[in-house]
Amino acid sequence: MKILKSKGTESVLAPIWNWKITAFAAALLFFVGIMAISFGPVSLGFTEIIKTLFGLPGGLTGQDRTLLIDLRLPRALLAALVGAALATSGAVYQTVFRNPLADPYLLGAAAGAGLGATIALTSAGANLYSLLPIFAFFGAILAVLVSFFISGKFFAEPNSLLLSGIAVGSFATAVQTYLQQRNSSSLRPVYSWILGELTVANWQVVTWSSIYILIALIILITVSKQLDGLMLTDEEAYSLGINPNKLRVIAVVAATLATATAVSASGLIGFVGIVVPHLVRGITHRVTNRGLLTIALVGASFLVLADLGARTLLSPAELPIGVITAFVGAPFFLVVLRKKRLVNQ
Amino acid sequence: MIKIEDLNVRIGHRKILSDINIEIEDGKWTCLVGPNGAGKTTLLKSLLGSQAYSGSITDSGVEVFKNHDRNVAFVPQHPQIPIGMSVSEYVMLGRSKRDGWGNESNKSRNLVADILQVTGLFGMQSQFVSQLSGGEMQRALIARALVQEPTLILLDEPTSALDLHHQIAVLNNIELLKETGVTIISTMHDITLAAMYAEKIVVMHQGKVLLNGTSDFVIHSPELKTAFENRINVFTLDSGRPVIVAKKDLSN
Amino acid sequence: MFKVKPVLIKVVVATLALSFLALNPTQAATAIPKRIISLSPSATEILYAIGAGNQVIAVDDLSNYPSTAPITKLSAFSPNVEALMNYKPDLIILNADATKALEVKAALEKLKIKVFLERAPLNLKQAYLEITALGRATGKISGAQSVISDMKSKIAAAIKKGKTSKKITFFHELDNTLYSATSDTFIGKVYQDFKLVNVADQAATADSAGYPQLQSEYVIKSNPKIIFLADAQYGESLETLTKRAGWSGITAVTNKNVVSLPEDIPSRWGPRLVDFYEFIASSIAKVK
Numbered sequence: 001m002k003i004l005k006s007k008g009t010e011s012v013l014a015p016i017w018n019w020k021i022t023a024f025a026a027a028l029l030f031f032v033g034i035m036a037i038s039f040g041p042v043s044l045g046f047t048e049i050i051k052t053l054f055g056l057p058g059g060l061t062g063q064d065r066t067l068l069i070d071l072r073l074p075r076a077l078l079a080a081l082v083g084a085a086l087a088t089s090g091a092v093y094q095t096v097f098r099n100p101l102a103d104p105y106l107l108g109a110a111a112g113a114g115l116g117a118t119i120a121l122t123s124a125g126a127n128l129y130s131l132l133p134i135f136a137f138f139g140a141i142l143a144v145l146v147s148f149f150i151s152g153k154f155f156a157e158p159n160s161l162l163l164s165g166i167a168v169g170s171f172a173t174a175v176q177t178y179l180q181q182r183n184s185s186s187l188r189p190v191y192s193w194i195l196g197e198l199t200v201a202n203w204q205v206v207t208w209s210s211i212y213i214l215i216a217l218i219i220l221i222t223v224s225k226q227l228d229g230l231m232l233t234d235e236e237a238y239s240l241g242i243n244p245n246k247l248r249v250i251a252v253v254a255a256t257l258a259t260a261t262a263v264s265a266s267g268l269i270g271f272v273g274i275v276v277p278h279l280v281r282g283i284t285h286r287v288t289n290r291g292l293l294t295i296a297l298v299g300a301s302f303l304v305l306a307d308l309g310a311r312t313l314l315s316p317a318e319l320p321i322g323v324i325t326a327f328v329g330a331p332f333f334l335v336v337l338r339k340k341r342l343v344n345q
Numbered sequence: 346m347i348k349i350e351d352l353n354v355r356i357g358h359r360k361i362l363s364d365i366n367i368e369i370e371d372g373k374w375t376c377l378v379g380p381n382g383a384g385k386t387t388l389l390k391s392l393l394g395s396q397a398y399s400g401s402i403t404d405s406g407v408e409v410f411k412n413h414d415r416n417v418a419f420v421p422q423h424p425q426i427p428i429g430m431s432v433s434e435y436v437m438l439g440r441s442k443r444d445g446w447g448n449e450s451n452k453s454r455n456l457v458a459d460i461l462q463v464t465g466l467f468g469m470q471s472q473f474v475s476q477l478s479g480g481e482m483q484r485a486l487i488a489r490a491l492v493q494e495p496t497l498i499l500l501d502e503p504t505s506a507l508d509l510h511h512q513i514a515v516l517n518n519i520e521l522l523k524e525t526g527v528t529i530i531s532t533m534h535d536i537t538l539a540a541m542y543a544e545k546i547v548v549m550h551q552g553k554v555l556l557n558g559t560s561d562f563v564i565h566s567p568e569l570k571t572a573f574e575n576r577i578n579v580f581t582l583d584s585g586r587p588v589i590v591a592k593k594d595l596s597n
Numbered sequence: 598m599f600k601v602k603p604v605l606i607k608v609v610v611a612t613l614a615l616s617f618l619a620l621n622p623t624q625a626a627t628a629i630p631k632r633i634i635s636l637s638p639s640a641t642e643i644l645y646a647i648g649a650g651n652q653v654i655a656v657d658d659l660s661n662y663p664s665t666a667p668i669t670k671l672s673a674f675s676p677n678v679e680a681l682m683n684y685k686p687d688l689i690i691l692n693a694d695a696t697k698a699l700e701v702k703a704a705l706e707k708l709k710i711k712v713f714l715e716r717a718p719l720n721l722k723q724a725y726l727e728i729t730a731l732g733r734a735t736g737k738i739s740g741a742q743s744v745i746s747d748m749k750s751k752i753a754a755a756i757k758k759g760k761t762s763k764k765i766t767f768f769h770e771l772d773n774t775l776y777s778a779t780s781d782t783f784i785g786k787v788y789q790d791f792k793l794v795n796v797a798d799q800a801a802t803a804d805s806a807g808y809p810q811l812q813s814e815y816v817i818k819s820n821p822k823i824i825f826l827a828d829a830q831y832g833e834s835l836e837t838l839t840k841r842a843g844w845s846g847i848t849a850v851t852n853k854n855v856v857s858l859p860e861d862i863p864s865r866w867g868p869r870l871v872d873f874y875e876f877i878a879s880s881i882a883k884v885k
Contacts, residue, residue: 287429
């Protein structure tokens with residue numbers, strides 16, 4: 001087939017994605033991470049920290065070393081993992097549901113996790129406390145499955161899926177409230193869990209959550225390029241070589257896995273899934289899902305920074321991290337809403 | 346050559362297409378015409394390969410259902426407009442068939458730049474797709490189909506939402522495609538325009554094909570009037586061009 | 598069987614105890630913590646009462662009694678491991694109800710800091726056991742024992758003074774949305790010691806932890822003879838109760854037997870429990 005050519009053009013198109021941005025995001029994460037483990041009520045020398053991390057002589061010993069290795073490091077890593085999981089899931093949900101305000105918690109995942117956590121805390125007393133992450137995890141997955149089931153079919157229209165997600169979420173919240181009313185001793189632990197906390201992260205939590213989150217992120221970043229096709233109608237996507245329904249299922253399952261794991265490890269931390277994708281898209285002027293890896297890295301940095309704030313702003317008290325992300329996220333949300341309205345006019 | 350044999354399509358409980366047997370020639374522009382609900386869009390989707398059907402549709406001897414080896418461009422009637430995407434990014438999506446998703450070769454970049462020039466969109470390349478007017482949007486869709494370098498291009502009502510001036514502009518752009526040897530199949534409910542541009546016309550009515558032939562033949566045949574329940578008149582201008590007009594008096 | 602003199606038993610036990618201590622002198626000596634942080638207001642009161650006050654270096658932001666305690670911004674309910682570490686303590690008294698208490702304990706123990714997990718007692722007997730345990734943890738066993746016996750005698754005296762043969766119904770109001778406490782709770786048991794009848798007991802199944810919310814109609818119908826306001830510090834009083842629809846007819850309101858509970862004392866289960874018992878006793882005396 002002949003290629004149509006206009007007469008004498010030497011035009012150059014700007015590249016769609018610049019991988020230098022991704023490299024910068026990775027460097028940012030590293031820098032923010034070092035900052036996060038350096039600050040806190042107990043001051044540790046910067047050089048000693050570096051030496052300890054790289055196993056060089058002259059590093060920290062005793063209590064200080066335990067503080068760095070067993071407290072600060074897992075906490076920073078957990079913040080990075082959760083931030084990456086929530087940001088990436090948010091971006092993926094926004095693409096799949098063609099809605100720039102979509103959030104990882106949209107299909108009832110958050111409410112389901114909250115209900116699971118409440119069930120763990122209100123049945124048979126404190127014995128189930130250690131199983132709380134498992135209950136939260138299955139609560140989240142179950143809520144998403146029920147949303148799919150209620151909306152009628154697995155390959156449902158995105159809008160009907162969102163509506164059933166809202167219904168499932170409301171129901172789960174209602175049951176949760178009832179359980180809490182009948183077991184007022186659970187109010188405090190459930191409330192603080194809902195606000196989100198990374199307070200006593202340990203290596204155990206980091207290990208299991210990293211497995212699930214990394215699996216989900218690898219899946220999503222692998223299919224990220226094809227996700228762009230979901231921004232078009234199904235026929236357009238098909239003509240460009242994509243199976244839209246299969247892709248939707250894979251994307252939503254992986255994103256939900258990442259969200260459920262994050263929620264069960266750290267409670268409900270909101271707004272990350274909205275703020276970070278839009279921040280990256282706004283700065284790069286690109287909506288392509290090739291930016292998913294960058295979004296993950298920026299999400300990780302964002303939450304590590306927020307956690308740093310949670311630990312230092314009201315020291316020695318801890319500010320719940322959900323409060324910080326809401327403080328940043330809510331005005332951001334309004335700005336996006338306004339921009340969307342302007343663009344549609 | 347696209348061969349359609351005993352094609353039946355059912356969506357839910359409704360039968361949309363019944364017993365269709367036609368052949369569509371390569372390299373020519375075939376237009377599917379008929380009233381709303383005749384099944385034109387469904388036939389188009391079946392030709393794309395994304396719509397399940399019973400019977401057989403073969404393109405160069407190969408069944409088309411879920412067959413991703415073909416390079417077919419699809420221009421929908423109501424496209425999904427991604428928010429925040431620039432025109433150049435949008436048109437570049439068309440290269441995913443040739444380059445694979447997420448890759449842009451230099452050749453692709455040059456081609457997209459050229460096509461943007463040809464369709465008059467180069468100056469708007471950084472604008473958001475959501476900000477384009479109806480006519481500009483249609484041109485962007487055509488541009489994206491062009492960069493795909495397809496062997497078959499399917500257009501669903503490419504002119505229905507446009508004013509006269511833009512309708513002609515878009516149809517002229519599509520006509521340019523014929524130079525490349527691509528097969529064009531479009532649906533239209535404006536038969537006059539179809540007769541002006543398409544070489545072959547397929548008349549559809551209630552899920553069946555009433556006629557399949559050259560524009561001249563179809564325009565002057567009585568089945569055309571049947572398809573529109575005798576609500577049209579066919580006139581011929583001095584230049585020989587046919588004009589199909591709806592009758593005001595519906596009592597016939 | 599011959600009767601064994603009680604005195605003889607005491608001598609034998611004392612000898613055994615002393616010999617045990619003699620065999621393990623070094624353990625007892627090094628185990629006494631000198632840098633204690635208390636993250637529990639009740640524990641703070643107890644520590645000072647049993648004589649361990651000079652071993653305390655910091656207390657949480659709610660530990661306002663005694664006023665000589667070194668109060669800080671440390672939180673009892675959201676403990677911050679790093680902030681605690683900064684004080685270089687050798688013992689931390691942690692509330693078992695604190696957020697992530699078990700994880701905090703594990704983290705502190707990893708940092709080689711001893712943790713005493715204090716559980717809120719469900720009744721007086723458990724309270725005495727907790728006081729004894731605190732005494733043991735701080736090397737003030739005798740101090741704990743004298744505090745306990747003091748509490749026991751004073752509480753018994755208060756109960757004797759206040760106990761009434763008449764059936765007196767009461768309503769303990771936690772807040773103005775009518776949350777109450779049943780006899781399953783610690784505070785409910787205090788009232789129970791005086792043989793008072795708790796109108797909230799009928800609603801015990803509504804909340805397994807013992808804090809049901811009552812309906813206004815129900816309180817009116819139960820017609821309690823005395824009302825204790827735990828929300829007096831938030832503005833509730835006889836005046837505000839009289840304004841509530843239908844409440845002016847309640848016996849407690851017409852006879853002006855609405856008692857404003859003092860701040861803190863009802864929620865501390867340390868030595869000031871005595872003050873609470875004495876307070877209730879005098880309130881009952883006013884009901885005739």
